[in-house]
Amino acid sequence: MNELYPWQHAIWQQIRSTAASNTHALLLKGRKGIGKLAFARYLAKSLLCQRVTAEQAACGLCTSCRWFEQEIHPNFYLMVPAACIEPSGEANPGRSSTDNQDTDTARSRKKPSQYITIEQVRTLDDFVYLSGHQDSIKVVLIHPAEAMNIAAANALLKKLEEPPPNVLFILVAHRSQELLPTVRSRCRQITLPVPDVAAVRNWLTQQGVKHPDLCLALASASPLQAVVFSRDDYFALYTDFIRQVSLPDSFDPISLAGKLHKLDLPDIVSWLQKWCYDLMSYRMTGKIRYHLQQEKIIKKLVATVDPVQLARFWRNLITTQQLSRHPLNARLFLEEMLLSYLKVMAPERYAS
Ligand SMILES: [Zn+2]
Structure with a gap:
């Protein structure tokens, strides 16, 4: 997934050039199933890209973009609950293997922890302070951020309070109210929009969904959920x-x-x-x-x-x-x- 969803273009225009300015942490919040994770990855890829387009989007051609697409980018770290990692996946920097859509985390659910643990947050130290290309930005993407248990959230808070240089944390949350207030307040918060029904109906039809209205109603207006539903x-x-x-x-x-x-x-x-x-x-x-x-x-x-x-x-x-x-x-x-x-x-x- 290297594209924005149609309903995300407007918000991208608003934040594309300033997203990472003057902040060490972003909180992308909004309803489940509207493509927040895909948006976060799009943003991360564009921040890492060596030749962004005039639209501030990733070029898709440079070394960085290719690494990103192959999930081996040394300056990108995806942190998700163990339960969301595919059987073959490893939670290594840039190599956490998960699906791109919010809704698919549920489908790949297994017995491993549903939480993001303090051990996971601690493993960030190497990534943040040692590894990767020191001269360019590093991006840590945490999804869903509310899956951090208290210990993990407190460990992250320490990093947000004394932010390592040249690192951007992107927290993605379906239920941001469940995050520690102290974590929330350290982030620049961006609410991703729930798309309007007409736009989604079109998009769902393009995806081959047979009963777009029914699926959308049952999915509480979340388009990606509606696709799963169909x-x-x-x-x-x-x-x-x-x-x-x-x-x-x-x-x-x-x-x-x-x-x-x-x-x-x-x-x-x-x-x-x-x-x-x-x-x-x-x-x-x-x-x-x-x-x-x-x-x-x-x-x-x-x-x-x-x-x-x-x-x-x-x-x-x-x-x-x-x-x-x-x-x-x-x-x-x-x-x-x-x-x-x-x-x-x-x-x-x-x-x-
Ligand atoms: Zn590029």
């Missing part, structure tokens, strides 16, 4: 999920959890949040936001449900969403969530 296997699982939860009298939470537990858990919780949102919304106002094609089923379901119980369950899903990032056992976690849903939607199944 993949056939993913879409089929989602469709099956909705079909099952719309049949509370017969669906089997244990087998459904078995089918889904290897997917990104926050996504599944989000599916149920949106589904329950529509149930509540229809019950209160007669309006549906996400599942327009399921109106008949939703109407039938909410006719008998206890609205207080449903509202309570829906509120609890916010906590469930937070816990879903670090579950002890994904399968049990899903079973529990789906069983709780069933207790609200089909209490008679538990009456005996």
